[in-house]
Amino acid sequence: MKKTQNVIIKGTKDGLTLHLDDICSYDDLKQEVERKLSSSTLFQEEQQLLSVKVKVGNRFLTNEQEEELKDLIRQKRNLIVEDIETNVISRKEAEKRCRETEIVPVAKVIRSGQVLEIAGDLLLIGDVNPGGTVRATGNIFVMGYLRGIAHAGSAGNAEAVIAASVMKPSQLRISNCINRAPDEMPENESRSMECAYISESQQIAVDRLQVLMKKRPNLTRFEGGL
Amino acid sequence: MGEAIVVTSGKGGVGKTTTSANIGTALALQGKRVCLVDTDIGLRNLDVVMGLENRIIYDLVDVIEGRCKIHQALVKDKRFDDHLYLLPAAQTSDKTAVQPEQMRKLVNELKQDYDYIIIDCPAGIEQGYKNAVAGADKAIVVTTPETSAVRDADRIIGLLEKEENVESPKLVINRIRSHMMKNGDMLDIDEITTHLSIDLIGIVLDDDEVIKASNHGEPIVLNPNSKASIAYRNIARRILGESVPLQLLDTESKGVFSKIKKFFGVR
Incomplete structure (x- = not known):
């Protein structure tokens, strides 16, 4: 029976791609990568670093294995691994990603001294009182008064937004941007139905709720209909 | 089997002790058997406000330590027959002399003999607060119409909501100056209740008579003509389950709607 190749090198107009078989054992794969790259006389004379993409199909690679492959390829050639593409992720990671994009409803008043931390988007049905803090890795939507501190995109998502029925926060934070309330707040302003996002000038802007559909079209997850 | 009500505020000087003394006295006037417990160990005041300082022989720490x-x-208050008693705090120890578990046992024992145990809580959120709350079934949060007092009340409500055996707390707004509230120089009652989002059980107007009375060791409730006295009596009646409308501030009402809202605010 003819032995099929476990490693196939393909050149596309975007650069080189290494297709690695996902059926054979990892050790076989490693050996073949090593052999292929040593024996091949391709690009022998080129000194310049070339970036390659690695596609591993349905094989699950641990972080160590990924590092090992990257090192292997780097050693053999003047190649540098740009990206390892795989079709599979671990269940743990899948659950984590799921949580991060989930909307978590909470019906509570967040009072002074209390901190509410959420992975994903927070939908707070209640108020945030002065001295209270809400923090989410995603967006924050407050159905009541926001008078305390809100920190959206706390793990570093600058696209995150904060929206509140009444926006009178003591501080707003998005990713690592911080904005505080002006010292003189006009008493009679209603500040209702407002949102906050990071503007083009890398500062937190507060505006009418309706501008979000233009600034953050990705907020809409609903498809079809209309 | 009686019930234990803790009177707390977080911030100092808003009138916890005055409120405890007057609610306790008002309940006794209504014919209930009441025991006041001062848990402010090291800074006791309740005995002074009640005028019972001279009669203290043993105190809370003596009981706890057997x-x-x-x-x-x-200490029996002779003015009320057999209806009002005070368990004074120790003045020589500090808050760490008592543990929450011991307080719970003590209050449970008192509940066998009295209809209401009113626990006067010290300021702060440390050991003293934890002791005071340990045995309580209900809580009254006292605040004044000042931002700092409301902020601390908010904090304390958050802590009380975490206590499993304490029902959701009720609010007393103390020291209201109606002319300042009318001019908007003081926080408005509606503003405070929506901010804290708990039930209002009474409002008490600022009254010079209160200070005079407590200096004489006589709770203001005993003087039926004072506005503050009526307010405390009303709070006691609400604790007993009566529905009493809120005392109106002597200002023109802002509108029928807010009046109705206020009325229904008190269940």
Whole structure:
């Protein structure tokens, strides 16, 4: 029976791609990568670093294995691994990603001294009182008064937004941007139905709720209909 | 089996002790058997406000440490027959002399003999607060119409909501100056209740008579003509389950709607 190749090198107009078989054992794969790259006389004379993409199909690679492959390829050639593409992720990671994009409803008043931390988007049905803090890795939507501190995109998502029925926060934070309330707040302003996002000038802007559909079209997850 | 109500505020000087003394006295006037418990160990005041300072023989720490029986430490208030007793705090120890578990046991014992145990809580959120709350079934949060007092009340409500055996707390707004509230120089009652989002059980107007009375060791409730006295009596009636409308501030009402809202605010 003819032995099929476990490693196939393909050149596309975007650069080189290494297709690695996902059926054979990892050790076989490693050996073949090593052999292929040593024996091949391709690009022998080129000194310049070339970036390659690695596609591993349905094989699950641990972080160590990924590092090992990257090192292997780097050693053999003047190649540098740009990206390892795989079709599979671990269940743990899948659950984590799921949580991060989930909307978590909470019906509570967040009072002074209390901190509410959420992975994903927070939908707070209640108020945030002065001295209270809400923090989410995603967006924050407050159905009541926001008078305390809100920190959206706390793990570093600058696209995150904060929206509140009444926006009178003591501080707003998005990713690592911080904005505080002006010292003189006009008493009679209603500040209702407002949102906050990071503007083009890398500062937190507060505006009418309706501008979000233009600034953050990705907020809409609903498809079809209309 | 009685019930234990803790009077707390977080911030100091908003009138916890005055409120405890007057609610307790008002309940006794209504014919209930009441025991006041001062948990402010090291800074006791309740005995002074009640005018019972001279009669203290044993105190809370003596009971906890087994140097006397509960009934030996209780100071009877002769003005109310057999209805009002005070368990004074110790003045020589500090808050760490008592543990929450011991307080719970003590309050449970008192509940066998009295209809209401009113626990006067010290300011702050440390050991003293934890002791005071340990045995309580209900809580009254006292605040004044000042931002700082409301902020601390908010904090304390957050802590009380975490206590499993304490029902959701009720609010007393103390020291209201109606002319300042009318001019908008003081926080408005509606503003405070929506901010804290708990039930209002009473409002008390600022009254010079209160200070005079407590200096004489006589709770203001005993003077039926004072506005503050009526307010405390009303709070006591609400604790007993009566529905009493809120005392109106002597200002023109802002509108029918807010009046109705206020009325229904008190269940």
